[in-house]
Amino acid sequence: MKRTLAGAVGMAATVTLALSGCSSSSSSSSKGGGVLSTDGKGKTITVWLQSDAQKGWPDVVNQATARFQKETGAKVKVEWQQWSNYTTKLDSTFSGHTGIPDVVELGNTQTASYIAAGAFADLSKAKSKFENSGSWLKGLAESGTSPDGKLMAVPYYAGSRVVIYRKDLWDKAGVTAVPKTLDELYADLDKVKAANSGDAAFSPFYMPGKYWYGAMSFVYGAGGTIATHSGGTWKGALESSAAQKGLADWAKLATQYSKGGATKDEADQDNVMAQGHVAAILGNGWELGVVTDPKSGNPKLAPALSTFPMPGTSADQYTPSFLGGSDLAVPDKSSNRGLGAEWIKIFTDTTSQKALAKFAIPNATNLLPVYEQQAQANQSTGEAAKNTWFVPNTPNWANVEAGNVLQNALESIATGKSSTMDAAKAADKELDKILNAKA
Amino acid sequence: MAVVTSQLPRPARPSRRPRAGRGLPYLLVLPAVVVLAVVAAWPVAKIVTLAFQKQEGGKYALFHNGGSTSFAGFANFTNVLQDSTFWSVVLRTVLFTAICVGASLAVGLGVALLLNRVSPWARVVLIGSLMFAWAVPSTVSTQVFYWLFSNQYGVVNYLLDKLPGVSMQGHDWFADPHQGLSVVILVVVWGAVPLLAISLHAGITQIPREVVEAAYCDGAAPVQVFRHVLLPYLRPLLAVLTTLSVIWDFGVFNQIWFMRNGHPEPGYQTIGIYMYANGIGSSHYNLGATIAILMMIGLLTVVIVYVRQLLTIGDEA
């Protein structure tokens, strides 16, 4: 009991210090309008990062932490997170007072509901201090901004999707040039299908039925959108003719060229491709590595794989890719907000991002060339990152994902249970209900 | 482990109720009461409160007021009870639970009877196998069953396809929710049978052999012996096991959730999934609490029959 009481008093003291640091330019060195702080002697901050960094780019984290420690004198404790049940963990943590981290990573489709709930500290005053903030990728920057324009979360890294294909199988089928339009793609897939007609389990293009990131890309590519927002009301827009065209484009892949994935999502598509009966998938750049990883895939396929951005309806436009990725935020209830913001600043500055560019798409457009230099696949994904779409930026979007609205609609299309129009009608009804639900 | 009582006459006692240590039962119950009061009282009270408070779509109330919002009367309850999806989910859950419990008990009892009949070495092998099955966590076993029933690389399709005249290549077990839920029922039953089989087997071994032999001597057929001799002895045990099975199978979540990779289609939703999806899964804490309470009321009404029976065991004067 004594320990916790002292702890509570100590915490109250630090909170007061942090608050006073934020409200005025105090004697302690604070920059960026009081948001950032480099006074960290004797303190330890807690950083919640997802296992992607732990597995993919631990050195990037280490160098940022080392620089941070040198600059502020504060120690850093990184707690690695898992995506499963993550929002429940965040909700439970933010609702209490124990163990609140000073930096937290969130998926860019998860931030909106937390921003609306006032979970994060306002970093607007320090925006200019975050390097490259002027050229942040739109999809990431949008997800970190509150509806009234405040900066609540800082872009961390991004991912875009391209076509990953078996160059050897395509060459064997007589397709040597990369398709420039969707129609060319379908024609190429027909050739690949014909060349492998003996294999009953063969998919010229494996497109899982619940792959909504993929499907919506075609909707946006055809000029449609998931939902429109006017006069304060959201309206599901999948029934529009543009969206219907997009869904038809997608359905062609999912029903005519894909085998066996109608009731599945894209989580294990790399494992499926590694089995050797798939000639192309739509995936993130790093999925190439997963297909050839000895733990989960087939290393022998490494020389046979190549990539190109998903073509659009006309030769000068790619089908836009969903810009996935993560943002970093400072919880409002954190007791070291200034230090947390400082750590984010260092972790997302040019030095860190250049190191990160070896593994993932960095957070700013001016850094894309660094990324594209790294590998052939990166050229495709870098290209794809220049034309992206993002989900309706509203707190209720998280409930659309939780309710599997799009997955269910797409699955019924892919399994042939309903037409694109019927599925769209059902989905739009759900979208209207969920997106307009009063907070 | 049969308990033998002495047949010698004993001095008659005026009453069977012990009068020594009137405070003793309260002392004995105290630790449990304290534990449950600390750990269960407040959370259960919180759930009840949440159910009667206004539904807030976002997490603001949770982060700043511990989840409390203004009083809303029965609004949440009418909201849920008027949702037609809720009723189809309830119907599906009742069917699902009935099949799971029925199948688990039937198989469990069958295995228990079998264990009684086989040679000791076969018994060891079967019990060993059951215990290994029991030790696997449900998330892992669901993953394994998902692979076994996969349309592209599943063992089940592969083996069934080998049967003459049967073509199962590429058959998607999860396209139709009825088939998919059958696979889920299989996992649930697979995980439930070990406890039931071993418990019932132990129960059967405790039935006095002489009673069974006497029944056979009187010319009873095995089925009659089962119905009129074994079952009455097993009734208390069956009552406990059925109650527990109903409670657990009613709230099944893991097996359905992970079988559909975290995105169960509407046709797969039982009340556990429905509660999650409409509760913490979508930050609707008030609705989630409401559904939880409705779940409990439903369970209580079903189980109350067995509870009465259980409460009277050991109470005979």
Place this chain on the structure above:
Amino acid sequence: MTALAPPVTEALVEAPAVARAHTARRLGRRRATWGWNSLALFLAAVFGFPVYWMLITAFKTGSDINRLTPQFWPHHPTLRGFREVLSDPIFRDDLLNSLFVTLGAVVISVVVGFFAALAVARFRFAGRRVFVVAVLIVQMVPLLALTIPLSLLLDQLHLKNTLPGVVLAYLMFTTPYTVWTLRTFIAGIPRELDEAALVDGCTRGQVFTKIILPLVAPGLVATGVYAWILAWNEFVLANTLLLDNDRQTSMIYLLVFQSSPTHGADYGGLMAAATLTSLPVVLLFLVFQRRIATGLTAGAVKG
């Protein structure tokens, strides 16, 4: 509680006929036993197959795990999964944390449950029915609905992100189970034994420790084992309540192998970790197997 004395006398009179019938049945039974044994082996194979699949997947290399033609035996066996898991210090930490939490929850709930079950089974006191129904109600509360309220409670008690806090949370679902089941066992032990002992001059306490406890000991073990399984395999609460990597449990560790936005799932590693995580439970079974088999229903059978 009716006496267990069997109707032996009549059977003794009928001895010769019985003996003849016995021999005939025994012969028939021997023939039939071959059939039953085969059935038992078949069932053992059916029940064990998923466990077998889990085991061989742990030894398969990545590309062999989900093939169009299933491999019923690893064609390229590897110890990579096991090596990685066993060399990971976090795995060891998490296993120890799981042990602490589970042992704590089981021991406390069995002890607490035993006392409460004694009271409910052996005494009539005001509030007895209320207590039993309250326990039943607590058992029926869906754990998923309790996640946030429980975490709020533990937060207020300053027990969040601590292992004892998780033990306390687990008591919520293990205690009702132990009270409920132990009550049935104790009720199955005839009161005559109590009374005989009391007549012989034992105190109530001695009746409990010298008469009831030994008889119900196998039942205690069996209840404890099942409570162990409930606590060992619990995931959602542990994930929500334990925030530091070195305090988490084995079930949370299994998540490491799932797919994420930037890397694929490591199924071989997952099954290796799952096998190693199930081992303590299996060891528990092996140690207590006789007790479990006999104790699950000691006295619970009517008679």
